[in-house]
Structures are given as structure tokens and as C-alpha cells.
Amino acid sequence: MTVLSEEEVSRRIEELPIPEKIIGELKEELKGKKITEEKFKELEKRILEEYTKKIVDPCEAVGIVAAQSIGEPGTQMTMRTFHYAGVAEINVTLGLPRLIEILDARKTPSTPMMTIYLEEEYRKDREKAREIAWRIESTTVIDIASIKTDLTEMKIIIEMNEKKAKQRRITVEELFEKISSVTDEEVQLEGNTITISLGEPSYRKLLQLTEKIKNVNVKGIEEIRRVIIRKENDEYVLYTEGSALKKVLEVEGVDSRRTKTNNINEIAEILGIEAARNAIISEATETLEEQGLNVDIRHIMLVADIMTADGELKQIGRHGVAGEKTSVLSRAAFEETVNHLLEAAMRGEIDELVGVTENVIVGQPIKLGTGDVELVVRKEMVGGKQ
Amino acid sequence: MKKFKLMEHELVPLHIVLSEEEKEEVLKRFGVREHQLPKIKVTDPVIKEIGAKKGDVVMIIRKSPTAGESVTYRYVIE
Incomplete structure (x- = not known):
């Protein structure tokens, strides 16, 4: 042998x-x-x-199996919307609301969030990670200065807090420049104080301008409201409230290979449809797993494939996959029954009865599994003779 | 500000533009016509990056948790 x-x-x-x-x-x-x-x-x-x-057999109803396999554990998910991601104080939508959000392909999730990984030289040191966090986190005027309005003199007095500004590496000159760029009024710089004097006296204008100045973005990325630093497997990772994938990927020191967001539409736009498909799979799996549910990844992959099949994100629902079915009866059976039937009648649509739902409605055998095959007998073979 | 490298992101799988012969071979192997393949838009950032044109077929090599590696095709549309 x-x-x-x-x-x-x-x-x-x-x-x-x-x-x-x-x-x-x-x-x-x-x-x-x-x-x-x-x-x-x-x-x-x-x-x-x-x-x-x-291997999946031809004519096997994989879609129905996937729907049931995701739907059944879905009934056990908590209805509680808010939860905290780990120890960090960032609020993220989890559970059923999040799953619905993913499958609905919403333009923006209710709690946009980013996970930012850092490059080699920054990821081990807390101070260096902090530095990048300041570069990303949005700093508005109100964060680093106190704003007072002088109604008698028609002036807005902005006093910069030196300690806070220094921590975020902002100089008074930078602040002055930012403020000057948003208003046409006369702006003066004196020490740490910036004064805006209004040309014509108007209380409304003064108050409006004060509100506007408060929210002027001085440093960082406007969409990122908060950044939290966490240590994870001996490297520092940044978690953010708010999401701006493109801008963050372009920041020096950010690992642009691993950094991601929970906004799937943003991923589709910046990294492409295939990346969005991967994001749907990972986001949906994580959401289900976090709830202690185990769904075979193949079902989720099928859903992601369908959602991205046309080159753009399509929701599972009446505005997406289910609404684009060719069969009138199938669409009517799903949602907005009367509307679909009425419109079909007006347009004189024809239902070819090729799908599953239509055939169930009319009481015919469905074209699935053995129902899809038709047997033909060759006359000369009857009786086993040639 | 730096320019990030799109193709290196871990969410982005490898996309390859097929030549006319390769495309024919793929369509014949699956017994389908182009428009029956999954689609990808010309405006897709990856398509712009690799310079595929409308009417091309791209081969996508995905990392799959179930199969290790899986190959799919997408038809480039407008």
C-alpha cells in the first residue's frame, strides 16, 4: 500500500x-x-x-427560507431603541429598530457613528490619539469662548478661553479669521477678545448674528459632534457621534484601510456598491449577534445581494425590492393592495402568473422545487422497449 | 489632508475589468445575457478608479466568510 x-x-x-x-x-x-x-x-x-x-438545489426557495430565518429570531429582539455601545458613552440604535434601518436602506441612520482606527505611529499612544481626536471633533466658537452681547453699544464681545483653546490647538488669530469670514460687519481683535460692531443698530440682526457665531465651526469636521477614545486590544480606537466618512479618511493619521461608519449609504457613495454590500452583511450580523441571536450568514448575504443587485442601494419594502416586482397580484398582496390593483386596472397590466404569490392567490401549483419541472414521456420509451 | 487609497480599504473587494473575450466566456458559461448579471454604476467610485466603461463586465473577487473566496460579476451600467 x-x-x-x-x-x-x-x-x-x-x-x-x-x-x-x-x-x-x-x-x-x-x-x-x-x-x-x-x-x-x-x-x-x-x-x-x-x-x-x-449545495442549494435549482428551484429551491432560498428567499423564503432567508426571510423566515431572519424573521423568526427578529421576533425575539428587544423593542428598546437605545443602548450604549460597550463602555463608551456613545448612544447607538441597536436591536430591531437598527435592523429595520439597515434593511430599509435609510439615507442616514438615526444615530450615525464612526469607528476610526489610527495609523501605526498614533495607535499606541493615548496623547497622540487625543491629538487626532481634536483634529476630527468639531469645535464651535461656543466651545472655546464666551459670547456676550452689548445691547447699548450694538456689539458682540467674544472672549476666548485660553486654556480650552490651547488644548485644542487653536490660536486667537485662527478664531478671528473664522469669525471674520462669516460676517460682513466690522471685526476687531484685541488680546483674547474679539469684538464685532454692527454698522446699523438692529436688535434682531444682533441676536441672529450671535446665534450664528455660536455655531461657527472653528476646527475639526462639522458633522462629528463628539469623539471618544477607547483602548481595544492594545491599540487606541476613536468612536464618534456623527459621521463624515470621506473627510475623516482624508485626515492625517487615520488608518484609511479599516476606518468605517454605520451609515451604509455613505459607504455606497464613497467606497462603492460592493463595500456597501459588505457593510450590510457586517452591520446586520453584528446587530443580530449583539441581541444574542444566531442567523446563518448566508441568509444575510442573500439579502445584501438583492439590495445591491442594481448597482445602488435598494430597500427591502414597497419602495424597493417588493415594489419593483413585475406581478401585480404579488405587489397587491404585499402592501397598498387597492392602489396597486387600481393602477394596474387603469393601465391594463397583465399578470403572467410566474411567481409564487400570484399562483397561491389563484390556486395553482407554484413554480418552485418540483413544481417547476414538467415531465414529458417519450412515447417510444413506454414499456422499456426502444 | 491626504488622498485615501480607495482600493486598499478592507470593505472594498478586488474589481477586475474583463476583456471582450473573457466577457463572452463568462456570459456563455452562465448562459445569460449581460443585463441579467448584477449591475454596477459607471459613477461607482471603484469603477471610476479602475476606469471601466459602460457595457463592460467586471469580475469581483470577494472575501467570503463561508467559501473563503468567491467570484461574482457585475455589468457596468449608466
């Missing part, structure tokens, strides 16, 4: 028509084991048998 060499076994495993992951697992398993020619043949037979048995 000839024992096959390790290289020989490896080579022959790689030739099998099975996915790469199984090949890897198989190699790992067979490492250092003595495999004879007969044993390998048996192994090959059994693996291929098992693999082919588990």
Missing part, C-alpha cells in the same frame, strides 16, 4: 471542485496523517458527496 506524500495530498486536495475554505480546513486536518491511495479515494468520494448534497 503506497502512502501518499504530503505534497501529493495537498495538490490533489486543491484540484477538488470545492470552495477554498474547505480546502484550507481539509489541508489542516490531514497534516501529518498517513494517507494511502485508497484512503484518499474514499475521502474524496465522501467529501464530494457531502458537498453536493448541501
Whole structure:
């Protein structure tokens, strides 16, 4: 009996028509084991048998299975909207509301959030991480200065808090420049105080301008309202409230390979549809897992495939996947029954009865599994004779 | 400000533009016509980056948690 060499076994495993992951697992398993020619043949037979048995059959209703497999655990999800992500004080939508948000492909999630990883030289040092956090976190005038309005003189007096400004590396000149750029009125700088004098006396204008000045973004990215630094597996990671993927990726020191956001539409726009597909899968899996539910990832992958099949994000629902079905009866069975039927009647639409729902409605066998195959008997074969 | 490298982001899989012959081969293998493939827009950032044109077919090599690696195709549309 000839024992096959390790290289020989490896080579022959790689030739099998099975996915790469199984090949890897198989190699790992067979490492250092003595495999004879007969044993390998048996192994090959059994693996291929098992693999082919588990492949989805043609006409199998994968969509219905996926819907049930996600829907059933979904009933056990908490209705509680808010939760905190780990120890950080950032509020994130989790559970069922979040899952709905993902499948609805909302333009912006109710709690946009980013996970920012840092480059090698910044990720180990808290101080350096802090530095980048200041670069990203939005600083408005009100964060670093006190604003007073002088109604008798028609002036706005902005006094910069030196300590706060220094911490965020903002000089009074920078502040002065920012303020000058948003108003046409006369702006003066004196020490740490900036004074705006109104040309014509108007209380309304004065108050409006004060409100405007308060929210002027001096430093950082406007959309990012708060940044929190957390240590995770001996590296510092930034979590943010608010999201601006493109701007953050362009910040010096940010690891632009791993940084991500929970806003799937933003990912689609900046990283492309394939990245959005990956984001849907990971966000949905994480949401389900966080609730202690286990859904096979293949179901979620199918959903993500359908949502991204047209090159743009499409929601699962009447404005997306379900609303684009060709069959009138199928659309009417889903939502807004009367509207669909009425419109179809006005346009004289024809239902070809090819889908599942339509055929259930009219009471015909559905075209799924064995229902999709039609048998034909060849006359000359009847009786087993040629 | 720096320019980030789109193709290096971990969410972005490898996209390859197929030549006319490769495209024909793929369509024949699956027995489909172009518009029956999943689509990708010309305005997609990755498509702009690799310079594919309308009517091309791109091969996408995804990292898959179930299969290790999986290959799909998308038809570039307007």
C-alpha cells in the first residue's frame, strides 16, 4: 500500500471542485496523517458527496427560507431603541429598530457613528490619539469662548478661553479669521477678545448674528459632534457621534484601510456598491449577534445581494425590492393592495402568473422545487422497449 | 489632508475589468445575457478608479466568510 506524500495530498486536495475554505480546513486536518491511495479515494468520494448534497438545489426557495430565518429570531429582539455601545458613552440604535434601518436602506441612520482606527505611529499612544481626536471633533466658537452681547453699544464681545483653546490647538488669530469670514460687519481683535460692531443698530440682526457665531465651526469636521477614545486590544480606537466618512479618511493619521461608519449609504457613495454590500452583511450580523441571536450568514448575504443587485442601494419594502416586482397580484398582496390593483386596472397590466404569490392567490401549483419541472414521456420509451 | 487609497480599504473587494473575450466566456458559461448579471454604476467610485466603461463586465473577487473566496460579476451600467 503506497502512502501518499504530503505534497501529493495537498495538490490533489486543491484540484477538488470545492470552495477554498474547505480546502484550507481539509489541508489542516490531514497534516501529518498517513494517507494511502485508497484512503484518499474514499475521502474524496465522501467529501464530494457531502458537498453536493448541501449545495442549494435549482428551484429551491432560498428567499423564503432567508426571510423566515431572519424573521423568526427578529421576533425575539428587544423593542428598546437605545443602548450604549460597550463602555463608551456613545448612544447607538441597536436591536430591531437598527435592523429595520439597515434593511430599509435609510439615507442616514438615526444615530450615525464612526469607528476610526489610527495609523501605526498614533495607535499606541493615548496623547497622540487625543491629538487626532481634536483634529476630527468639531469645535464651535461656543466651545472655546464666551459670547456676550452689548445691547447699548450694538456689539458682540467674544472672549476666548485660553486654556480650552490651547488644548485644542487653536490660536486667537485662527478664531478671528473664522469669525471674520462669516460676517460682513466690522471685526476687531484685541488680546483674547474679539469684538464685532454692527454698522446699523438692529436688535434682531444682533441676536441672529450671535446665534450664528455660536455655531461657527472653528476646527475639526462639522458633522462629528463628539469623539471618544477607547483602548481595544492594545491599540487606541476613536468612536464618534456623527459621521463624515470621506473627510475623516482624508485626515492625517487615520488608518484609511479599516476606518468605517454605520451609515451604509455613505459607504455606497464613497467606497462603492460592493463595500456597501459588505457593510450590510457586517452591520446586520453584528446587530443580530449583539441581541444574542444566531442567523446563518448566508441568509444575510442573500439579502445584501438583492439590495445591491442594481448597482445602488435598494430597500427591502414597497419602495424597493417588493415594489419593483413585475406581478401585480404579488405587489397587491404585499402592501397598498387597492392602489396597486387600481393602477394596474387603469393601465391594463397583465399578470403572467410566474411567481409564487400570484399562483397561491389563484390556486395553482407554484413554480418552485418540483413544481417547476414538467415531465414529458417519450412515447417510444413506454414499456422499456426502444 | 491626504488622498485615501480607495482600493486598499478592507470593505472594498478586488474589481477586475474583463476583456471582450473573457466577457463572452463568462456570459456563455452562465448562459445569460449581460443585463441579467448584477449591475454596477459607471459613477461607482471603484469603477471610476479602475476606469471601466459602460457595457463592460467586471469580475469581483470577494472575501467570503463561508467559501473563503468567491467570484461574482457585475455589468457596468449608466
